[in-house]
Structures are given as C-alpha cells and as structure tokens.
Amino acid sequence: MNNVLPIDISLDDIDWNEPLEEVVQNANDPATDEDLLKDIADIDWDEDIFSQNGTSPLSRISLEDCSHEFEGNYSFSTNMLEVLNRVFGLETFRPGQREIINAILSGYDCFVLMPTGGGKSLCYQLPALLSNGVTIVISPLIALVTDQVDKLNALDIRAAHLCCTLTRQQAAVVISKLYFNEPEIDLLYVTPERIMGSKQTQDALDSLYRRGKLARFVIDEGHCLSLWGHDFRPDYKKLSVLRDKYSDIQMLSFTATATKQVETDVIVNLKLRNVKKFIQSFNRPNIKYQVHEKDEDMAVHEIINLIRRKFFRKSGIVYCLTRKDCVVLSRYLRNFNISAKPYHAGLDMKVRQDTQREWMQDQFHVIVSTIAFGMGIDKPDVRFVIHNTIPKSLEGYYQESGRAGRDGEISYSYLFYNYNDIDRIMRLMASDFSKTDTLEGHWDNLQQMVAFANNRIDCRRYLQLINLGENFNRQLCIQNKETICDNCDDFINNRQNIEYKDITKQAKELAVLVRDISAQNNVTINTVTKVYRGSRQSQIVRRRFDRHRFWGRGRLMTLLDVQRVLRTLTLKNILANHYLTTGKFPLVHIKSGSNINRFLTSSTERITIPVTNNNYFLETTRLQGPNRSISNFERGPTISERATSLAMQTLRTRCHDALLRVCREYAIQRHIAVSSILHPLAIKIIITVLPQSREELLGVQHFTVATFNRIGNDILRITTDFRRQISEID
Structure with a gap:
C-alpha cells in the first residue's frame, strides 16, 4: 500500500450508518475525480473503532438450538393462535416462530438468530399482546422504529415510540400512558440512547417495574451490542445495566446476523440467564445471486436494460460507490422512464426522509443509494437489489442483498464490479486509516469480498454462509431451479471447465x-x-x-x-x-x-x-459473454402465463393499480408506508381471487378486521367491478 498516492480526505466526508439523534451535514457533489474520492459514501467505517475500548476476548459459549424443546402445545396455545389470526391476519406461523414464542411466553431469556425476512418482529409482538404489562423494544434506527409502530397501529395494536421525531408534548403524552394503573401501551419502542440517557424514560420504567407492569425487554438488532458486530453502537453495550436494575425481568435479543463471537458477546454482556437459543439457517432460498464483472462504459446501460426488461414498475434498490454516482444514475434511469430518486447522507435530512417515505409508499420504484440507506427498512416487496460497486465486506453484502424478498417471493441480487472500484476503495483506506490494525481489518474484509466476487466455482450461498459460521450443501441451491446461483447454474451445465x-x-x-x-x-x-x-x-x-x-x-x-x-x-x-x-x-x-x-x-x-483454468483476475467472463449473459438466467414464462390472454393481463394490472391507489392515498394522508396499510402478498391474493364479501376478504392472508374497517369497502368496490369485467371476457 506504500505506493498509493495520498489523498486529503476527511472522515467527515464518509457516510456512516446514519446517527440516531443527529442530522448529517449537507455536502456538495464533487466535480473532480479526487473530489469524488473525498465524497465516497459506500465505505461505511465504524466511528467507534477509533475509540479506546477495553473489551477483551470472551470465552466461547456453546449453546445448541433449542427449537425442539418448545414444539408442543401449551396452556396459551389457543389464545396465541386466535391472536395470530384475528390481529395479524395469519393462519400459520413461519418456520421457527411458534417455538420461539412458546419459549418467550414460558418466561425464558432468549437469543434469537433469524435471517432477514424470517419474521423476527412477530416473535415478540404477539407475546406482548398476551402478557401483563408493557414490552420495551430497544431498536437502533428511528426509521425502523417509526415504521414498526405505524404497522402495529394500523392493526389496532397499542404501540408507541419515544424517538426524537416527537415533540415534547407528544412524548409527554406517551410517557403519561405508562403511568396509568393499566398502561395504555402494549409495545414501547425506544432507541438505546433514549433509554440510557433520558431520566424521564428511566423514571417511567421504574414506575412500571414497581407496579408489576414491566413485561420484558427486547433488544432488537442485538449484534449492535458487540464490538464484533458490524454495526457496533456504544450505547448498546450499556444495556447490561437493565439486568442489574430489573433483575427478574425477561430479556430477549434478536438479530439477523451474528458470528459465533457476537453470540457470545451478546449473551455475556446482557447477562442472559438460562438462555434459550434459536438459530435458523441464514440461507435466503428465494433470492437468486448473480455476480458480473462490469464494463465501465456499458454498466449503466446494462442496469437500465435489466430494470426495464425484468423489473419495470417493481421496487428495487441500486447501491452506488459515491453520492455523485447516485445522482447521475438516478437521472439516467428517469430518462428511460424508470421512476428513481437518489438517497445519500449529503442530502438534507428532510429530503432523505421524504425520499424514503415516498419510496415506501410506492410513489416511485427505484431508490439509488449509498449504504447510508437500508438498515431497518421493512419494505417486503423489494424485488431486486443491484450493487453497482463492490461492497466493503461479505457480511455487508449479505445484509444489503438481503433487503430483497422479505415477503418470501422470488427476488434477485446482482453484483456488478471491476477493479477500478476496488482500487478507489483501497486508496481511501490508505489515506483515512493510518492505524495498522484498523487498516488491516478493513483491508481483510475487502479482500474477502473480492475473493467472493472472483470465485467462479463455489456456490454463492455456501460462500456467504460459511462466512457466518454455517455449513451449506450446494445441492440445496442446485435443487431450487428458480433461484439457483450463477456458479451452481454454470456447474450443472458444465460451463465452468472444472477439474479436481x-x-x-x-x-x-x-x-x-x-x-x-x-x-x-x-x-x-x-x-x-x-x-x-x-x-x-x-x-x-x-x-x-x-x-x-x-x-x-x-x-x-x-x-x-x-x-x-x-x-x-x-x-x-x-x-x-x-x-x-x-x-x-x-x-x-x-x-x-x-x-x-x-x-x-x-x-x-x-x-x-x-x-x-480461468485466470480469475484477468480473464473473468464479461457480462456480454455466453456464460454470464443475464438473459441466460431469466425464468421463461410458465404455461399458465402463456395461456393468459392479453386482455386478462391488462385487467389484472389495472386491478392491481386500483388497489394500490386506495392504499397509497390512505398511506399518504397518514404519512405512513403502503405496506403498513396492506401487505403486498394480500394485494396479490386479492387480485387472484377477487373477493366479493366481507367474509371472503377477511379470509385473505394479512387482511384483518382493522384493515377492513379502514379500506375494506373501497377494496370490495374494486374487486366486484373487476370480477364483472373479467366474467365478460370469459
């Protein structure tokens, strides 16, 4: 690294994961390449690595998954299933949810490691409705907190938050509800900074505890507690005092990503007792992974063609290296009739909030962002994530690509990279991180990511999961034809020229x-x-x-x-x-x-x-090459799709738009996300079955009585009209 030219770059120019209680300063877009490097937004270094933290290595805690212990029926099982259906509009649990809820309602401390899209939130939200007292949820991002509360309120669940977005008067109203003999809040969301730094909040917790109205603490995104976690937050580490102060209150930790050492760190620091551990596979079977070395001159056109051909009018995220890249690419997309907007930490806070809200409400489809965007965003119908640059680490890549397909539907992850991107990141490392151990850590992470991108042999899922401490059999990837990764597809079609x-x-x-x-x-x-x-x-x-x-x-x-x-x-x-x-x-x-x-x-x-026999560094197959052409991986139309008439397809599309318009108008009036009003899967089911009565509509998954009271009659008017039009075609 000694031959790298020094670049005058301030740490203030880098987009950290967005601070919770602060407004990021505005920044101008650069004009030159050197300024571009100064304005880099994808290198998400953790500010806290510069602090002197005395954490020492912890001995490894060996815990096995406890799911098998909680598979039976319990005294609360009937009520649990009734609430699942009546309040959440669901007939069944996702894999692993029931066992976790059984353990929570049985009073155990729990450590839950569940991948993105696995349904972590329900695991503590449902028990809160069956418990005496208030469940305190500690979550790292305001965007995540407000989104969760909006969704719960839309289901008529008594949830509130104490984030800095509230006025003093609004916060006082929330606090006052905690002092009622029977608190009028079931779930209270707070940031770690709030719970550790606000005497008003601490006094309210003390009151709940004395009156026996403090049900449990839920530490969401628990990996933030550990210095080993990729999103370490100092205030998370202070949460251990909650165990000291409220020693008999149940403590739960949830995370979607954690190494073995993070597990140990979380369990020890939170002082979890008789802890029950639940581990699910990190494999995201509904995501198709593809990696392409990009041609600098053609990359933008490839992305435009990909979105227009495969994801037109579908929600997606495109990650770029710099703020200027975000602005330029979003402009190109709009020029080709793809609704897109940029998002980065150089934008004014209000602009970012408005952009995020509009994307969540489907007012536009593609958000073009640095990694300042995404953590804690719960938009279930993201169909694709495109990296137009190489991520800084394999763990970061797993997190970012995992923002696609949270609804369980088939989704896509594309990584486009070249060595110009890598070189620019390396130059930034050399200029900003003078400490050897700091630089070495980031360099190792980047090298691991480069090795992943260059690997043309091993299963993409295996390479990601082994990094997270999970063994994975590539046959599981090969058997899932619709989402088989690029390397496994090449492998079974003898395109790799492999020898042992x-x-x-x-x-x-x-x-x-x-x-x-x-x-x-x-x-x-x-x-x-x-x-x-x-x-x-x-x-x-x-x-x-x-x-x-x-x-x-x-x-x-x-x-x-x-x-x-x-x-x-x-x-x-x-x-x-x-x-x-x-x-x-x-x-x-x-x-x-x-x-x-x-x-x-x-x-x-x-x-x-x-x-x-390929030279990974010099002869990797180009995007246009026969082995890695995107079109080779596209799923052709099914028999039913080919049989559907053009007129029928047009009507279904119009019905979808009409339903979405009802939800969007309701969401905009209340400044919440469309998915808080109606789950995308419910819209898909409604288009298919076209319910004609209240009873039929309430039979749709995710459609609850609370949802019907808000938009049910409007939905029925639409479905009745479109069923009539379709019957005329038939």
Whole structure:
C-alpha cells in the first residue's frame, strides 16, 4: 500500500450508518475525480473503532438450538393462535416462530438468530399482546422504529415510540400512558440512547417495574451490542445495566446476523440467564445471486436494460460507490422512464426522509443509494437489489442483498464490479486509516469480498454462509431451479471447465507456514496469502516473514486459490480461526488446528479442491459473454402465463393499480408506508381471487378486521367491478 498516492480526505466526508439523534451535514457533489474520492459514501467505517475500548476476548459459549424443546402445545396455545389470526391476519406461523414464542411466553431469556425476512418482529409482538404489562423494544434506527409502530397501529395494536421525531408534548403524552394503573401501551419502542440517557424514560420504567407492569425487554438488532458486530453502537453495550436494575425481568435479543463471537458477546454482556437459543439457517432460498464483472462504459446501460426488461414498475434498490454516482444514475434511469430518486447522507435530512417515505409508499420504484440507506427498512416487496460497486465486506453484502424478498417471493441480487472500484476503495483506506490494525481489518474484509466476487466455482450461498459460521450443501441451491446461483447454474451445465486438483503439497506447505509464523504473531488469512505468494509489503519484511522457507512458494497461484486451500484446511480443523479484540477493531486470526500434526505426518491423507483454468483476475467472463449473459438466467414464462390472454393481463394490472391507489392515498394522508396499510402478498391474493364479501376478504392472508374497517369497502368496490369485467371476457 506504500505506493498509493495520498489523498486529503476527511472522515467527515464518509457516510456512516446514519446517527440516531443527529442530522448529517449537507455536502456538495464533487466535480473532480479526487473530489469524488473525498465524497465516497459506500465505505461505511465504524466511528467507534477509533475509540479506546477495553473489551477483551470472551470465552466461547456453546449453546445448541433449542427449537425442539418448545414444539408442543401449551396452556396459551389457543389464545396465541386466535391472536395470530384475528390481529395479524395469519393462519400459520413461519418456520421457527411458534417455538420461539412458546419459549418467550414460558418466561425464558432468549437469543434469537433469524435471517432477514424470517419474521423476527412477530416473535415478540404477539407475546406482548398476551402478557401483563408493557414490552420495551430497544431498536437502533428511528426509521425502523417509526415504521414498526405505524404497522402495529394500523392493526389496532397499542404501540408507541419515544424517538426524537416527537415533540415534547407528544412524548409527554406517551410517557403519561405508562403511568396509568393499566398502561395504555402494549409495545414501547425506544432507541438505546433514549433509554440510557433520558431520566424521564428511566423514571417511567421504574414506575412500571414497581407496579408489576414491566413485561420484558427486547433488544432488537442485538449484534449492535458487540464490538464484533458490524454495526457496533456504544450505547448498546450499556444495556447490561437493565439486568442489574430489573433483575427478574425477561430479556430477549434478536438479530439477523451474528458470528459465533457476537453470540457470545451478546449473551455475556446482557447477562442472559438460562438462555434459550434459536438459530435458523441464514440461507435466503428465494433470492437468486448473480455476480458480473462490469464494463465501465456499458454498466449503466446494462442496469437500465435489466430494470426495464425484468423489473419495470417493481421496487428495487441500486447501491452506488459515491453520492455523485447516485445522482447521475438516478437521472439516467428517469430518462428511460424508470421512476428513481437518489438517497445519500449529503442530502438534507428532510429530503432523505421524504425520499424514503415516498419510496415506501410506492410513489416511485427505484431508490439509488449509498449504504447510508437500508438498515431497518421493512419494505417486503423489494424485488431486486443491484450493487453497482463492490461492497466493503461479505457480511455487508449479505445484509444489503438481503433487503430483497422479505415477503418470501422470488427476488434477485446482482453484483456488478471491476477493479477500478476496488482500487478507489483501497486508496481511501490508505489515506483515512493510518492505524495498522484498523487498516488491516478493513483491508481483510475487502479482500474477502473480492475473493467472493472472483470465485467462479463455489456456490454463492455456501460462500456467504460459511462466512457466518454455517455449513451449506450446494445441492440445496442446485435443487431450487428458480433461484439457483450463477456458479451452481454454470456447474450443472458444465460451463465452468472444472477439474479436481490434488493440492496436498500446497496444503502442507501452508499448514507449516501458518504453524511457524503464527507461533509468536497474530496473522490473518490475508497475511498468510501474501507471504505464500511472495509479497514484500513492509509489514511482511518488518516481521521477517519473507525469511520463511515457504515465502513465495505459491507465487504462481491466484490469491483466490490460496485462500480456498486455507479455508479447506480450516474446515478440516487442520487450521483454526481465532478471534481477538484489539480495543479498536476485531480481527480473525488463523492458527494451527487440532488436526495439524496428524495431517503433516500422514503419508496417505490427500486434499483436493475443484479448480478452473480461468485466470480469475484477468480473464473473468464479461457480462456480454455466453456464460454470464443475464438473459441466460431469466425464468421463461410458465404455461399458465402463456395461456393468459392479453386482455386478462391488462385487467389484472389495472386491478392491481386500483388497489394500490386506495392504499397509497390512505398511506399518504397518514404519512405512513403502503405496506403498513396492506401487505403486498394480500394485494396479490386479492387480485387472484377477487373477493366479493366481507367474509371472503377477511379470509385473505394479512387482511384483518382493522384493515377492513379502514379500506375494506373501497377494496370490495374494486374487486366486484373487476370480477364483472373479467366474467365478460370469459
């Protein structure tokens, strides 16, 4: 990195995850390329890595998934199912929800790890309606809090929040409801800053506790508590005082992403007792993953063509590298009749809030954003997420792509990248992060993401899930034909030119190298890769790693293949990952594993990996190439789709628009999201069955009595009219 030109970039120019109680300063769009780099918005460094935090490594807590313990019926089961149907408009639970709710209503502390779209919110919202007292939900983002409260109020659930968006008078009204003999709030949402920093809020909690009206604490996005979490928040770490102060109150932690170390950190710091752990697979089976190396000159046109051909009038997110990229691309999209707007932290707060609200209300379809947008946004019908640049980490990519398809419908993730993007991010790292451990941590994350993008062999789901500590069988991806990833599709169609190579010699060399240089040093997988490939970077020379007998032995191997060998050794416990908190940035180091001596002394154990003849860095297939043309992955029309007449399709589309118009008008009047009024799945079902009565409409999934009281008669007028028109066609 020594040859990188210094760039004068301030940390203030970077879009952090949006602060909760602050307004981000406006910023002008840059005019030159160097200014573009200053204005970078995709590098979401965590401000807190610069603080001196004395966190030390925690011993690993070994907990198994407890779902099997809570599969039966309980005394509250009848009431639970009745509330599920009457209040939430659902007939059945999603996988895992019932067991979690059973454990919560049985009084246990719980740690819940459930992927985005798995239905975490219902797991604590439903118990709140069956409990005596107020459930306190601690959530990190105002946007998430207000969206959740709007949805609950639309269901006639007594929910409120105490965010800074309220006036003092509005906040006082909420607080006063907590002091009633029977509090008029079932769920109270607060930010960690509010609950830890507001005496008024703390006094209200004390009153609830003394009167036996404090039901439980729910820590949403629990990974924010851990320095190991990718969204670490200092005020989350202070939440441990809640256990000290309210020792007998139930504590729950929910998160959609956490490594093993984050799990340990959360459980220990929250002081969870007799904790029940629920772990669901992180696999998002309804998302189709595709990665393409982009041609700089053609990238915008490819995105425009993709959206127009496949996602016209569908909700989506496009992530860009810089603020200026967002503005320019959104303008291009509008020029091609795609309704789009930019979103980044350089915009005025009100502009951002209005843009987000309009997108949630389907007033436009595509939001073009830096990663300042997205966390906590619950829009279920996002059909696609496009990365027009490489994300900074694999975990970030999983989170961002996972914002598609929360309704369970088939959705798409596209990653377009090239080495110009990577180079710009590297230059920013070199200029902004002078501390070695900070720079090394971000560099390792980026290298891991680059290795993922360059990998043309392994299943995309496997590569993401193994990073989250979950083994995944690629056959599950292959069997799901509609969402098979690009690599698995190439694999089954023999487009990869794969051969299995015996790499036992290289594996033993790498095992010895790791054993030797990690004996007295903390080294990352990236450092080992550099040493094996013969790097003379200053840190390698300074630590005398270039003196090792296996330095440079793998100079003819690609970075990707070296790392694949190292990961294979880790899976076999020949090598092992060790975690260390430095006080500034958490790092994963690689050391000898329990099976290393057996492997090094064995003359019969062989290790093979699938390899390709492609040069990953220089000869990756272009977007226009036959193996990676987007059109190859598009699902053709089904028999029923082909049989549907054009007239029928037109009527269905008009019906959809009419239903959406009713919901949108109601949402705009009340400044809430369309999905808070009516779930997208309910709209799809209504278009299909065209209910003719109140009873038929209440039989639609997600359509509740509260929904009918608001818009039911308007919906019935539309469905009755369109059923008449369709019968005339038939």
